[in-house]
Amino acid sequence: MKKTLYLKLLGSYLIFALIAFVIVGFFTQFQITKNEQKAEAMALYREANQIAENYARQVFKPKMEYAEYIQNEMETLAKYNDSQILLIKPNGDIILNSADRKCLEKALDSEYEHLDGFNITDFGNRLFRIGRFYDLQDKDQLIVYATVTTNYQLMGYVIIMRDANSVALSANTYMGAVFLSMLLVIAASFIILIFFTFLVYRPLRKITLAADEFAQGDFSNKIDVKSHDEMGILAHTLNYMAEELRSQEEEQRKFISNVSHDFRSPLTSIKGYCEAMLDGTIPPEMQDRYLNIILTETDRLNKLTQSLLELNRFGKHERSLDIAEFDINRMIKNVLMTFEGICFKRHITFDLVLTGTEMFVVADMSKIQQVLYNLVDNAIKFSHNDSAIKIETSVKKDKLFVSVKDHGIGIPTDSLKKIWERFYKTDASRGRDKRGVGLGLSIVKEILAVHKQNIDVISTEGVGTEFIFTLDIAQRSL
Numbered sequence: 068m069k070k071t072l073y074l075k076l077l078g079s080y081l082i083f084a085l086i087a088f089v090i091v092g093f094f095t096q097f098q099i100t101k102n103e104q105k106a107e108a109m110a111l112y113r114e115a116n117q118i119a120e121n122y123a124r125q126v127f128k129p130k131m132e133y134a135e136y137i138q139n140e141m142e143t144l145a146k147y148n149d150s151q152i153l154l155i156k157p158n159g160d161i162i163l164n165s166a167d168r169k170c171l172e173k174a175l176d177s178e179y180e181h182l183d184g185f186n187i188t189d190f191g192n193r194l195f196r197i198g199r200f201y202d203l204q205d206k207d208q209l210i211v212y213a214t215v216t217t218n219y220q221l222m223g224y225v226i227i228m229r230d231a232n233s234v235a236l237s238a239n240t241y242m243g244a245v246f247l248s249m250l251l252v253i254a255a256s257f258i259i260l261i262f263f264t265f266l267v268y269r270p271l272r273k274i275t276l277a278a279d280e281f282a283q284g285d286f287s288n289k290i291d292v293k294s295h296d297e298m299g300i301l302a303h304t305l306n307y308m309a310e311e312l313r314s315q316e317e318e319q320r321k322f323i324s325n326v327s328h329d330f331r332s333p334l335t336s337i338k339g340y341c342e343a344m345l346d347g348t349i350p351p352e353m354q355d356r357y358l359n360i361i362l363t364e365t366d367r368l369n370k371l372t373q374s375l376l377e378l379n380r381f382g383k384h385e386r387s388l389d390i391a392e393f394d395i396n397r398m399i400k401n402v403l404m405t406f407e408g409i410c411f412k413r414h415i416t417f418d419l420v421l422t423g424t425e426m427f428v429v430a431d432m433s434k435i436q437q438v439l440y441n442l443v444d445n446a447i448k449f450s451h452n453d454s455a456i457k458i459e460t461s462v463k464k465d466k467l468f469v470s471v472k473d474h475g476i477g478i479p480t481d482s483l484k485k486i487w488e489r490f491y492k493t494d495a496s497r498g499r500d501k502r503g504v505g506l507g508l509s510i511v512k513e514i515l516a517v518h519k520q521n522i523d524v525i526s527t528e529g530v531g532t533e534f535i536f537t538l539d540i541a542q543r544s545l
Contacts, residue, residue: 076268080260084253091242091249099241100234107234108195108211114148115213115225123154123215126162127222134163134171141165149233151204153226154215159185162223187212187224197231207231270298274305281305286313333364388431388517392541395428395435395467396421399458402439406447413452420459427541428467434514435538439471441507442534446473449532467540472533478526486524487512511536 122137141152145165154163160179164170170180182201190196195211208228215222270292277290286309292302340357343349349357403417410416428435446456450473457472478486486508515522515536522536 076260076263080256083256087249087253091245095245096242099245103241104195104197104209104231104234107209107229111148111150111209111211111227111229112194112213114144115152115211115227118144118152118227119213119215119225123225124217124222126154127156127215127217131162131175134175138163138165138168138171148227148229150227150229151208153228154223155182155185155226156223157187157221159183200226200228204228209234266294267298270294270302274298274302277305277309281309281312284316286310286316330368333368336364337361388434390429390431392427392429392543393432394425395460395469395538396424396426398432398436399439399460399469402436402443403458405440406443409447413447413450415447415450415452416455418455418457420457422460422462422467423544425544426460426462426467427544428538429541430518430520430538431514434518438511438514438536439469441511442471442536445507445534446471446475446532449473449477450475462540465540467538468535469538470533470535472531474531477528477530478524478532479528483524483526 118141122133122140125131125133126137141154141163142165144150145152150165152163152165153161155161156179159182160174161170161182162174162179164180167180173179182203185201190210190212195209197207197209199206200208200210207230209231210226210228212227213225215225273290273292277288280286280288289309290302290306292299340349340361344354344357399419399421403419443456443458450456454474456474457470459470459472461468461470488509512522518538520537520539522534524532524534526532
């Protein structure tokens with residue numbers, strides 16, 4: 068069997084791991100870097116506002132008071148923040164530069180270093196921007212600014228710049244932890260994959276292999292899955308199905324064997340007697356006797372064929388019934404009348420104990436008549452001469468119980484569960500019932516099963532047998 072499912076699962080796992088790393092490597096890193104830039108910009112912005120409020124106003128005065136002191140403070144802050152701080156006039160003249168003291172010296176002499184094209188509106192409405200500050204730096208910078216005002220009049224700007232790559236490096240320290248977490252998640256998912264292999268895939272593979280063997284007709288192997296989840300239930304169901312199919316296959320072989328045997332015996336007899344009459348082995352004066360035997364065997368074949376057709380009608384694909392109300396008491400009496408001849412010869416009588424003068428039931432009349440016929444026929448076959456057969460009906464709740472009880476040879480205990488099998492005959496019946504085909508009780512069982520009724524048997528060897536079956540009582544008789 069190709070491991071397509073497992074390969075698909077493994078491929079999905081690898082694709083998941085690849086996608087996870089791509090997402091973490093690009094999207095997550097982008098988001099972390101962006102958040103880190105924003106956080107760093109906020110910190111620098113607060114620092115720029117503090118410089119504008121506490122120091123810068125003094126520098127923008129005509130005498131540039133405390134300019135030297137402020138230069139030193141700016142250099143200290145810039146070194147601490149790993150940044151560069153500028154004080155710039157609105158026209159682009161640089162007054163102080165934490166990275167270059169010459170700017171202060173020139174400013175004191177009213178000679179300023181100038182930024183060509185300086186325009187604070189380049190920031191737009193953003194808190195910060197990433198890029199180069201008018202080519203003052205050769206690397207991209209994280210740049211923030213704060214305005215310096217005196218009496219609501221704009222004096223200049225405080226510009227703070229920090230290397231953008233250092234911000235990215237700061238974000239990368241978080242990415243290390245993120246990647247480590249991602250590796251742990253993938254490792255955990257791999258463990259789950261291992262558990263899936265043992266708990267789901269391997270049992271499923273066993274079930275698939277066994278199902279393939281079942282499909283080829285080999286029902287000997289059992290699926291060794293003992294879990295109590297849906298996989299275990301499926302394995303148990305398939306094992307049960309295989310056992311049922313194996314039993315049905317054995318029953319089918321046995322059925323065909325029995326049918327072949329029961330057809331072969333009368334056909335052999337008919338063929339033998341016909342050949343004997345044709346070649347003169349049986350003289351003409353004795354042919355009537357053997358013709359009667361041939362007729363008896365023909366009747367047996369016809370009965371066997373009819374019984375097989377009857378059983379086939381009650382198979383799973385043909386269970387239509389003509390349900391109606393009828394008087395079971397009258398039916399019992401009519402069925403018994405058909406056995407008057409044989410009962411007269413053997414001095415067998417019927418003892419009727421019926422509930423009421425009329426008892427209406429709901430069922431298929433012709434099928435129930437066949438049930439009664441088969442049960443009474445069996446009772447007569449296995450009854451002793453000069454004995455009685457008791458037919459009794461009784462009511463319990465909404466059910467009618469019909470009993471057919473003989474005082475004959477009885478059924479051995481080890482045969483009680485087998486009498487419903489097709490073609491089954493007890494050893495005693497083989498000696499007495501030469502004409503029977505062993506299908507009568509199977510037909511009875513099938514008819515009552517499609518009526519959703521029950522039948523039971525009570526028998527003691529040497530004492531007699533009683534069959535009891537149920538029927539639904541019609542509303543008029545309740």
